[in-house]
Amino acid sequence: MSPSPSGAQLTLHEGSPSMPSLQTASASRFGRLVDVVLPKIVVAPTMVASLVCFYGFVLWTAWLSLTESRILPKYEIVGLVQYQELFSNERWWAAMKNLGVFGGLFIFFSLAVGLLLAVFLDQKIRREGALRTIYLYPMALSFIVTGTAWKWMLNPGLGLEKLMHDFGFSDFTFDWIVNPDMAIYTVVIAGVWQSSGFVMALFLAGLRGIDDAIIKAAQVDGANLPTIYRRIVIPSLRPVFFSAFMILAHIAIKSFDLVMALTNAGPGLATDLPSIFMYQHGFNRGQLGLGAASAMIMLATAAAIVVPFLYSELRSQRRG
Amino acid sequence: MKKRYFGLVLYLVFAILPIYWMLNMSLKTNEEITGVFSLWPHQLTFANFRTILTDPAWYGGYINSLIYVGINTVLSVAVALPAAYAFSRYQFLGDKHLFFWLLTNRMSPPAVFLLPFFQLYSSVGLFDTHIAVAMAHMLFNVPLAVWILEGFMSGIPREIDETAYIDGYSFPRFFLRIFIPLIGAGIGVTAFFCFMFSWVELLLARTLTSVNAKPIVAIMTRTVSAAGMDWGVLAAAGVLTIVPGALVIWFVRNYIAKGFAMGRV
Numbered sequence: 001m002s003p004s005p006s007g008a009q010l011t012l013h014e015g016s017p018s019m020p021s022l023q024t025a026s027a028s029r030f031g032r033l034v035d036v037v038l039p040k041i042v043v044a045p046t047m048v049a050s051l052v053c054f055y056g057f058v059l060w061t062a063w064l065s066l067t068e069s070r071i072l073p074k075y076e077i078v079g080l081v082q083y084q085e086l087f088s089n090e091r092w093w094a095a096m097k098n099l100g101v102f103g104g105l106f107i108f109f110s111l112a113v114g115l116l117l118a119v120f121l122d123q124k125i126r127r128e129g130a131l132r133t134i135y136l137y138p139m140a141l142s143f144i145v146t147g148t149a150w151k152w153m154l155n156p157g158l159g160l161e162k163l164m165h166d167f168g169f170s171d172f173t174f175d176w177i178v179n180p181d182m183a184i185y186t187v188v189i190a191g192v193w194q195s196s197g198f199v200m201a202l203f204l205a206g207l208r209g210i211d212d213a214i215i216k217a218a219q220v221d222g223a224n225l226p227t228i229y230r231r232i233v234i235p236s237l238r239p240v241f242f243s244a245f246m247i248l249a250h251i252a253i254k255s256f257d258l259v260m261a262l263t264n265a266g267p268g269l270a271t272d273l274p275s276i277f278m279y280q281h282g283f284n285r286g287q288l289g290l291g292a293a294s295a296m297i298m299l300a301t302a303a304a305i306v307v308p309f310l311y312s313e314l315r316s317q318r319r320g
Numbered sequence: 321m322k323k324r325y326f327g328l329v330l331y332l333v334f335a336i337l338p339i340y341w342m343l344n345m346s347l348k349t350n351e352e353i354t355g356v357f358s359l360w361p362h363q364l365t366f367a368n369f370r371t372i373l374t375d376p377a378w379y380g381g382y383i384n385s386l387i388y389v390g391i392n393t394v395l396s397v398a399v400a401l402p403a404a405y406a407f408s409r410y411q412f413l414g415d416k417h418l419f420f421w422l423l424t425n426r427m428s429p430p431a432v433f434l435l436p437f438f439q440l441y442s443s444v445g446l447f448d449t450h451i452a453v454a455m456a457h458m459l460f461n462v463p464l465a466v467w468i469l470e471g472f473m474s475g476i477p478r479e480i481d482e483t484a485y486i487d488g489y490s491f492p493r494f495f496l497r498i499f500i501p502l503i504g505a506g507i508g509v510t511a512f513f514c515f516m517f518s519w520v521e522l523l524l525a526r527t528l529t530s531v532n533a534k535p536i537v538a539i540m541t542r543t544v545s546a547a548g549m550d551w552g553v554l555a556a557a558g559v560l561t562i563v564p565g566a567l568v569i570w571f572v573r574n575y576i577a578k579g580f581a582m583g584r585v
Contacts (some may be wrong), residue, residue: 046403046462047418052460053433054425060436073439099494113331120328131328133569135335140565142520144537145558149338152345152551159341159353197335246427255521260541275523278431283527288435295431306427310420 058299071286082293092294093271098184100287102191102273103252109192110248111241114199119229121200122207132204135197143194147261150190151177180270183263189270190262195251199244206240207233246309253302274298339562353551356444368556378557381536384450386564388525388533389518392454392461396514397494397507399458402463405495407466408473409481419470422463430523433459441528448530456524461514468513472506473499505575512572536561 065076086092117135121128138146153159154177164172167180176182210233218228256275262270282291345353347361347369372378407419437456438447446452479503484494500507526538540557 001521006383043403043406043418046399046466050422050425050459050462054428057433057436060439061432062426064435073435086554116327117331125325125328133334134332136337137566137569138335140516140562140569142522142537142561142565144520144522144540145561147499148540148554148558149342152555153338153341158551193334193338250427254431254523256431257520257537257541260522275429275431278434279527281411282435283438295429295435298429299432302427302429306424310424 010160061295061299062294064289065296067289069288069292071288073288082289083288083297086293086297090272091269091272091289092274092277094269096141098271099252099273101184102187102255103249105185105188106191106195106252107245107248109188110195110199111244113192113196114244115203115237117196117200118203118207119233128170132201135200137197138194139198141194143255143257144261146190146194147258150186150193152188153263154186168303177263180265180267183267183270187259189257191258194258195248199248202240202244203237206237210236242309246306249305250302253298253305272300342558345551346559348552350550350552365552367486368552369560371553372556372560378536378539378553381485381534381539382560384524384529384533385535385537388450388453388457388535389515389564391450392518393511393514395454396458396461396465396501397469400462400469400510401500401507403462404466404469405499407470408549409478419466423467426460426463430521434524434527437524438527447528448532448534450533452528452531453525453535454518455546456528457518457521460521461517464517465510465514467502469506469531470512472503472509476502508572509575512568515568516565519561 063075063077064073065082066079067074068076068078068081121132125131154174156162156173156175156178161172161174164174177186214232215228218232223231254275255273256279259265259271259273259276265272265276275298278291278294278298281287281294344359344361347364347366349365349367350364352358352361352363407415433456437452439453441447441449476499480498481494484498489498520537522535522537522541525535526541529535529538536557539555540561
C-alpha cells in the first residue's frame with residue numbers, strides 16, 4: 001500500500017534551476033535550521049491539543065464514572081459503584097448482545113458484499129465508472145437519512161409489505177421492523193446497504209494494485225479463475241481486509257444515529273445499543289455516572305478490537 | 321458474462337431503491353403516500369419542499385449544519401496541512417508512533433468525549449454555538465486530515481522543495497505558491513472526508529446544541545418521534561440533506577479513487 005507519486009513528476013522539471021545560484025549557501029543553512037526546528041514547532045500545537053483533548057477527556061469521563069454523579073457532575077470518587085450497577089443492569093447486557101449480533105453480521109456482510117462487487121466490477125465491464133459512483137453514493141448519506149428511508153421501506157403499512165398487498169399478494173408479510181426478535185436484522189440490512197459500497201471502493205483499489213504479471217503467470221501455469229482469486233488475489237488483499245475491518249468495527253461500535261432513525265431502539269428495547277444506553281442515561285435520565293461508566297466500557301471494547309489488529313499489522317509491516 | 325451483470329444490476333436496484341422511495345414520497349401528498357402505492361407521484365406536488373424552504377424551523381437547520389460543517393472543514397484542513405507536511409518531510413523522534421497514535425484517536429467512540437464536551441462547553445458558555453460543534457468534530461477530523469494529506473504529500477518528490485529553496489523561495493512562499501497547488505487533489509479529498517464526517521455526525525451535534533445551532537439531522541429525528549407524521553415533509557428534508565454531499569462528491573469524484581488507492585481513506 002505504498003502511496004503512488006502519480007502525476008507529481010511531470011511538474012518537477014518545470015521549476016528546476018538552470019544553474020546553481022549564490023543563494024545556495026544561505027538556502028542550505030536555512031534548510032538545516034528548518035530541518036531541525038520546524039517539524040517540532042509545526043507538529044507541537046496539534047499534538048498538544050490532541051493530547052490534552054483526547055487524554056484529558058478520557059480521564060474526565062473515567063473520573064465521572066467513578067463518582068456518584070446523577071443529573072449534575074460530582075467529583076468525589078466513590079469507587080467502582082457505577083460499574084457494579086452497569087454490570088448488573090440487564091438493559092446494558094441486552095445492548096451489548098445486540099451490538100455483538102449487529103456488529104458481527106454487519107461486518108461480515110459488508111465485507112462479503114463489498115468484495116463480491118469489487119471482483120465483479122474488476123472484470124473490465126462496460127459502464128464501470130457509473131456503477132461505481134452509484135454504489136458509492138450511500139456513503140455520502142447521513143445515517144439518519146438511511147435509517148429514515150429504510151424505516152419507510154420496511155414499514156408494514158407503508159413500504160414493501162403494502163406494495164405486495166397492493167399487487168394482490170395479500171399473504172406476503174415482512175414485519176421484521178416491528179418484530180422484537182427480528183428488528184436487529186433490519187438495522188443490519190440498512191447498515192450493510194450504507195457501507196458495502198465504501199468497502200467495495202477499498203477492495204477495488206486493492207485489486208487494481210495487484211500486479212497483472214502475477215495473474216498472467218498463473219494463467220500460463222494453467223490455474224483457473226477461482227483458483228487465481230483464492231490463492232493469489234484474496235491473500236494479497238490482506239491489508240485491505242484489515243483496514244476495512246477496522247473501519248467497519250469502528251462504525252458498528254459507535255453506531256447511534258442509524259438505530260435512532262430506523263427503530264428508535266425499539267420495538268421496546270429490542271434494538272438498543274451501548275451508545276444509545278450511554279446517551280439516554282447520561283443526558284435524559286440524569287445518570288451521569290452510569291453513562292460515563294458505559295462510555296468507558298465502550299472505549300475498552302473498541303480498544304480491545306483495534307489495538308491488537310493495529311499492533312500485529314504494524315509488526316508485519318516492519319518485518320516485510 | 322450475463323450472470324455477472326445480473327448480480328451487479330440486482331445490487332444497483334438495491335442501492336437505488338431506498339433513495340428512489342424517499343424521492344417518490346417527497347413529491348407526493350400525504351394522502352397519496354398512505355393511499356394505494358404508485359411507482360411515481362400521480363399528483364405531483366412541490367408543497368413539501370416549499371414547506372421546508374419557507375419555514376425557519378426547517379431551513380434554519382440546514383444553515384446551522386452548513387455553518388459548523390464549513391468552519392470545521394476549513395479549520396481541520398488548515399491545522400492538518402503543516403502537521404502533515406512535517407510528518408511527510410522530516411524524521412523526528414517518535415514520529416511513527418505519534419502518527420499511528422493520532423489515528424487510534426479517531427477510532428475511539430464519540431460517546432467517551434460527549435460528557436466532557438458537554439460539561440466544558442456549558443461552563444464556558446459555548447454550549448449551543450456553531451463553533452462548539454465544529455471544534456468537537458475537529459477532534460476526529462484533524463487526525464484523518466493529517467493521515468490523508470500525508471499520503472498525498474509523500475507522493476510529491478522532495479526535490480521540489482529543495483529546488484524551490486535554491487531558487488530563493490522563502491518557506492511560506494514556497495508552501496503557499498508551489499506546494500499547495502501540487503497537492504490540490506489531496507486537499508479536495510481531505511475536505512470531502514471532513515465535510516462528510518461532520519455533515520452526518522449526529523451524537524455530538526445533537527447533544528451539544530439545543531436551539532440556535534441545531535443541525536438538520538437532529539431536527540429530523542425530533543420530528544420522527546413527535547406525534548403526527550408528516551411523511552412528505554420529512555421525505556423532502558431527507559432528500560435535501562443528500563444534496564450537499566452529492567455536490568461535494570461531484571467536485572472531488574475524480575480524486576477519490578486516488579485517495580482510496582493509497583489506502584488512506
